[in-house]
Amino acid sequence: MPLLSSYLDGIIFILLTLIVGVYFYLTRNFNYWKNRGVVEISPHVIFGNFTKCWTLKLSPGYLLKKFYEENENSPYVGIYIFDKPCLLVRDPEIIKRILIKDFNIFSNKLMRSSENDKLSNNCIFLIESPKWKYFKSNLSNLFTSRKLKNIFEYLQDVREDLNFYLDSLNLTFEKRVNVKELCAKFTIDVVGLTVLGLKLNCLRNSNAEFQKIVKRKMTGVSNLRRAIEVTSICLMPEITNFFDFRFFENDGIEFFKKPFQESLSERKKLKIKRHDLMDLLIQLRENNKNDSLEYDLKLEENDLLSQAMIFFLAGYDSSALTMSSTLYELARKPDIQNKLRGEINESLLKNNGKITYNMITDLPYLEMVILETLRMYPVLPIIDRIAVNDYKIEETGLLIEKGTPILIPMLGLHYDRNYFSNPNEYDPENFSDFNKSSRNPYVFMPFGIGPRSCIGMRQGLLQSKLGIAQIISRFEVSLANDSSAEIDPKGYFTLFKEDLFLNMRKI
Secondary structure, three states, rough: OHHHHHHHHHHHHHHHHHHHHHHHHOOOOOOHHHOOOEOOOOEOOOOOOOHHHHHHOOHHHHHHHHHHHHHOOEEEEEEOOOOOEEEEEOOHHHHHHHHHEEEEEEEEOOOOOOOOOOOOOOOOOOOOOOOOHHHHHHHHHHHHHHHHEEEEHHHHHHHHHHHHHHOOOOOOOOEEEEEHHHHHHHHHHHHHHHHHHHOOOOOOOOOHHHHHHHHHOOOOOOOOOHHHHHHHHOOOOOHHHOOOOOOHHHHHHHHHHHHHHHHHHHHHHOOOOOOHHHHHHHHHHHHHHHHHOOOOOOOOHHHHHHHHHHHHHHHHHHHHHHHHHHHHHHHOOOHHHHHHHHHHHHHHOOOOOOHHHHHHHHHHHHHHHHHHHHHHHOOOEEEEEEEOOOOOOOOOOOOOOOOOEEEEHHHHOOOOOOOOOOOOOHHHHOOHHHHOOOHHHHOOOOOOOOOOOOOOHHHHHHHHHHHHHHHHHHHHEEEEOOOOOOOOOOOOOOOOOOOEEEEEEEO
């Protein structure tokens, strides 16, 4: 018995030693920020400050908004992703330095997919410098005013399809309509034309499977594994290799590859020129081999596919969210809806009833409405960067060490009462000329700012404006009795719950 007791005591001692050792290892970096004079939020063992994210109780965007609001007097806040020190930046002038003035130090994103997932890591959203610079400089050519005018002509077909779809709903009397589905059909058809050069017919064909397949295989956080996968890619890319976590799911790649290859083959065979993304991707592969050598980048078909996929996803999902969120707020605020309709219809009357590029870009109140939607419902609520070298913040003297993640909480900035007088209320006047000129320009950035801002911003705004103008000019929207339109703070993007129903009636 004494021998057994001694044996058990030895095992207990070893276990306790291991537990203590693991504890000290996991907390070895805690107080990193406090030791540097930075206000920090006390972390928890294992998950640091992101326990609610890893347990799927709160999305990263809303968690960072909470941290932002709890530290009103600090230019930045020290937080921890697991045991890794990370800096949440609150001060607009420091944000300006990081994203614009000293961009060369913060040109790369924290987000990263598995090393085995080259297709995802080579898309313009994730790719690192200097390869990022190569794609940015070439793909930006797609969004000049001249190119957007060309694209807008193709969108007239989709506008007519939207009319057809709405008329088919028989909205002479008030009727309950799923506006998330409506907006998704519209934006898929728009992006199908502008990215793939294909007419996908989601609005014309009630049995079209493209929308359902896109939703199931290419977007969203559909299950627990995918939620953990997205969280890891966004916050802890170091573990993506071990679990082979991927930004683009394999099913989504295989689904998208077929129409992409078909469009690519048709362009080559028939020598079709539409001055769209497909033309630009073909031109990149065929004509700039010498330029790409500077970046050690040989363009293969998968490199083109990855750009097409990210443009399709960003163009479809973000615009559908912006449109449905706008319709919801217009339903809640009839006075704003009526004012917007008046502006649109007055312009239509002057333009002989035709919606043109110049008309849609010259509607100031429509612009204010869309921007206010993007303030309250930013598509991506966090801007992430990582320091590629040591960097000292000039204003405070804080040294940011190489490899430190930087997180900028757009939801926090967009809901800050210091910049928006009543941030929880939908008010397009936040973007009147006077209010914009009197506000720091670096507190509103739904598309990011600086060299790495979203290059498709202008097209995204254009297609959202077109869809809203077409709907509001002909139909009145109001809240349905069973409308459930609260933003889900557990959602990994600031999305409405599965369906959003509003009443619609033809005017």
